[in-house]
Amino acid sequence: MSRRREDIVIIGGGPAGLAAALAAREAGIRKVLILERDKELGGILNQCIHNGFGLHTFKEELTGPEYAEKYIQMVLEQQIPYMTNAMVTGIEVLENNDKCVTAMNKEDRLVEITAKAVILAMGCRERPRGALNIPGTRPAGIYSAGTAQYYVNMEGRMPGKEVVILGSGDIGLIMARRMVLEGAKVHCVAELRPYSGGLKRNIVQCLEDFDIPLYLSTTVSEIHGKERVEAVTLTRVDEHGVPISGSEWRVPCDTLLLSCGLIPENELTIGLGAQMDAKTGGPVVSEHLECSVPGVFACGNVLHVHELVDHVSAEAEKAGRFASEYVLASESKTCKSEVADASERREEGWE
Amino acid sequence: MSTEVKLTCITCPVGCALTVRLDDAGETTVTGNKCPRGAVYGTKEVTNPTRVVTSTVRVAGGTDQVVSVKTATDIPKGKITDCMRALEQVEVQLPVHIGDIIVENIADTGVDIVATRSLR
């Protein structure tokens, strides 16, 4: 077990973590460490190869990897240290209010990092099939849109040929276009609600450009196929989201992609005992983005799911600054109390 | 006589509802846009619609690696399929640097394909 001491540990090296680290360094914090669970920095941006990022932050339209690379370059220039393939298994609050973060990876093995402040930037995950309670069989060929995006954009592999997409969130819309461009047939996108959860421009450039129908107030009411998906049954739903009997139709396909919402990934936060917000799925934070556990800050999709990465970056910068203020304040407090201790001792004639 | 087309602007996440009026002389007027780029988009969309294409190219050597790429600027919509077909056989040697030109003048569009990430 190796040990390190840091001022601020940032959990997550995606857009939130990178921006928070840069802001902390800019605020004068020397010892900042980023812990990233993937093999490289950049987070989910690495697989979001489509364009449309950065109009606010950089005043130009970038792809996900380009947006990430700008931040990664700045982090490298600032020589902010980071660990990759590093999974944080727990955070503990020590008696002196410092935090002890336990992480592990192949190179560094088990590492215990003591820090004055922690910034949570773990992002979010997709809602899986099980949570949607779609009846039917459980064959291969059911993927969350993000998993499919990983196979297509990071590995150049196709997870299916004949595709139905459930959920019209942006990842689902983006993947409809990606699957078509890379050689698959996308039969349709079904959306439970009477409106799409995605951006209008994605409906235009991802669906309409490719003549992919979008069925609103429609859901998948059954999955068919024993080994691999063979078809899905689509059903119209009423205003309460309840399937309308008799409105079913069957769409043969070998793949069902799910884009039905994102869930902030807060297992560590809950483990810390931080107060959670049932609405956002993230921790309750102060105007300083500080959780109910002092010295623990949160930003990006771990806090609530953001529509744009530009907003994540802006929020993370704030979190970086607030965490820095916290560290600097606690340092000056420590100094003052040390001075006070010393003066007391002098008064009492100990020196 | 003039014709009117209703569009959703795709230039940015706001997604303005545009109305493009095309008069007999071929002149366009765009309304509903909240920024100048909306006017440019609206005009283009009714005269010569274009898109930026993003995809990946394979890294040479039979590995599972791919490098993300894009058209350096938008290309005519009608050229998207040709562009994808042209990318099919492209392989790149590592290292690749972000911004590197991977294919010049893809599908005779006059636009280059550039890498959108670095990979060693």
Next chain:
Amino acid sequence: MKQYDVIVIGAGVIGCAIARELSRRERRIAVLERASDICEGTSKANSGIVHAGHDAMPGTMKARMNVLGNARMETLSKELDFPFRRNGSLVIMFEQEDILKLEELKARGEANGVQGLELLTPRQVWEREPNISREIAGALYAPTGGIVCTFGLTIALAENAVVNGVDFFLNHEVTEIIPPAKGAGSIAIGGYRVTAAGTQFEAPVVINAAGVCADLIHNMVSERKIKIVPRRGEYRLMDKNSGSMVDSTIFQLPSRLGKGILVTPTVHGNLLVGPTAEDIPDKEDVATTAEGVRKVMEMGAKSVPNLDGRQTITSFAGLRAHLVTEESKGSDFLIEEVADAKGFFDVAGIESPGLTAAPAIGEYVAELVNRAYPAPEKADFVSVRKGIPSMANATDEQRRILISKNPSYANVICRCELVTEGEIVEAIHRPLGATTLDGVKRRTRAGMGRCQSGFCSPKVVDILARELDVDKSVITKNGTYKGNQNSNILTGYTKGWQPKGEDNGKDVLKSSEKEVDYE
């Protein structure tokens, strides 16, 4: 023709328990399994309950095997290193007038030899289980009730059987059985000739542990036909944050169609609610239904009103092998040498409490076989097996030791369940190692958590391909055992690209060899 002393048909928990017990003696044993992995039928989708033994009628096989199996489970869990916990169970009733039924259940349990049964008042129940409905009128408490990892148990039995010389043939669906020819004086000549996946096997003893298909196997050799009806049960598995809503297993007073809906913690800390009970015609139909998963929730909430359906991480269905008999009273396990097929043993109709009974059924069937077909004890029988180390359950110190021996135990692949590369690699290289995503999942829990493999499946596919030395295009979710349909994860490359050269073809070949190569 492959010659064996015993052929076991079916590699579920029953087939594996029998194979392991038979392997205590000097004999050649083959297990034939139609699926690409062990534990692929009823054994992979059930409640994971170790029943105390108060449900079955005294004197039945079910009662006997249940109580004996329950008694064996704890020792076995230590011997073979699989998760088991004696958490106790409660049968709750909602109407005071049902007290007679509850007392009857207690008396029945006592007649079956169940220890420590106790009737509790509602207050006593709530002290133990504060989340239980305020509507209850009382409960029967069984301190010997327990929970077990159904995959862990089955895999442990199978691995230990392999170590003791048993040959498993996966992807080997039995299509024909020819009984021994009759010579002069009706003496059998040779053994049963069993065809599976085009291969011929021969053995004087055949054990039919084919689960919902046990009738098809039985009817190949016997004129006295049996019928097994698949009884489908649907479940909901809830997130670990609901896992501590109850500590004991909560049953509702049984009804004619089964034991009612139970709510139980699992050995891994999730909460399981189910099952429904519905007789269906198709022996492979494990589809869930909107009606079923709704009913599970509704009825589960009768026991535990605070159940939160939104915490469901997956729903699934399993089939119980329900033996249909002429008596209306409900069927018993059918465990016997078939009257008109000497050497052919049925182990059929193993529905609940089959999982609990498995260790006892293994011993009992081995006794039957040993009596009729004796074989010398094996001097070097290995009774102990060590499971895959679990980083999730390890202490900091244990983690440090594991990682220092093998740093890949520090490379987390499944973040939800904290499963590392080291564990997955080991799962692939053990006896009867995993070759599929589901195989890895059942052995390590990678993909079993709240994201349901969204993040880890590409990584697990990579590790499987690397360790099995195949291209990942041939990696499947749960094999290819049903002919042309298969459960591949990937369908090709982007842009219709094809790998050049002969590499790909070779890899595909290699993998299909691997899938059957378990002898």
